[in-house]
Amino acid sequence: MMVLPKVYVALDCQTQEEADNLVSKLPAGKVGLKVGKELFTAIGPDWVKKQVAQGFSVFLDLKFHDIPNTVAKAVTSAAKMGVDIVNVHASGGTEMMSAAKDALKPFEKPPLLIAVTVLTSMSDADLAEVGIQLTAEQQVLKLAKLAHQSGLDGVVCSAQEAKMLKSSIGTSFKLVTPGIRPANSAAGDQKRVMTPAEAIEAGVDYMVIGRPITQAGDPTAAITEILSSIGE
Numbered sequence: 001m002m003v004l005p006k007v008y009v010a011l012d013c014q015t016q017e018e019a020d021n022l023v024s025k026l027p028a029g030k031v032g033l034k035v036g037k038e039l040f041t042a043i044g045p046d047w048v049k050k051q052v053a054q055g056f057s058v059f060l061d062l063k064f065h066d067i068p069n070t071v072a073k074a075v076t077s078a079a080k081m082g083v084d085i086v087n088v089h090a091s092g093g094t095e096m097m098s099a100a101k102d103a104l105k106p107f108e109k110p111p112l113l114i115a116v117t118v119l120t121s122m123s124d125a126d127l128a129e130v131g132i133q134l135t136a137e138q139q140v141l142k143l144a145k146l147a148h149q150s151g152l153d154g155v156v157c158s159a160q161e162a163k164m165l166k167s168s169i170g171t172s173f174k175l176v177t178p179g180i181r182p183a184n185s186a187a188g189d190q191k192r193v194m195t196p197a198e199a200i201e202a203g204v205d206y207m208v209i210g211r212p213i214t215q216a217g218d219p220t221a222a223i224t225e226i227l228s229s230i231g232e
């Protein structure tokens with residue numbers, strides 16, 4: 001598998017113009033693009049395919065969570081776009097995750113299939129609110145083990161759980177971590193956060209960073225500083 005970039009920039013915006021403008025400010029070849037629900041719902045697959053054709057590594061973050069058949073077909077559609085990473089919710093269960101993994105078998109170069117564990121915007125109290133009595137760390141471990149059993153390539157978690165997951169599941173299980181905040185940047189709705197340098201030190205494979213770059217006065221300077229803080 002080709003080497004993927006360490007940093008995926010979350011292009012959370014609603015028009016093609018804004019997305020193109022952001023992409024033009026990113027150092028080509030050094031970062032990947034993360035396309036999520038906001039942008040994808042607004043401008044769709046053709047724009048994604050265009051970025052892939054231009055050589056960008058794309059993480060299609062649609063966090064599929066549905067019945068096994070539907071999720072299997074949805075990841076197939078994602079793989080046809082040529083993206084490098086696609087995700088599903090681990091809480092959909094092992095039958096759903098295994099169906100998604102099986103659906104990718106026919107592809108010569110399937111995307112990494114990654115399961116979202118506990119959203120980085122959630123704390124222990126937020127989990128308790130929806131009836132989960134485990135701590136975020138315990139719930140992340142529980143869901144990560146299910147993802148691993150289902151043959152997935154890794155999980156989305158916060159960098160705070162990275163060391164724990166690498167030691168309990170293994171170093172080749174990929175960790176994709178949003179909730180990344182350079183020192184002095186606003187956390188916003190993110191609750192389980194770490195700086196880029198701390199995340200690398202904790203062993204994460206790929207990090208997702210949005211607002212600290214996209215809302216910066218100078219996005220190019222922001223990404224350059226982040227990349228230099230992690231030696232890229």
Ligand SMILES: O=C(O)c1cc(=O)[nH]c(=O)n1[C@@H]1O[C@H](COP(=O)(O)O)[C@@H](O)[C@H]1O
Binds near residue numbers: 179190
């Ligand atoms: O799957 C994701 O990418 C994701 C999972 C998660 O637990 N937390 C999380 O923030 N994300 C996404 O990562 C991005 C984080 O953006 P910022 O908070 O602006 O850096 C957003 O696009 C989220 O949709």
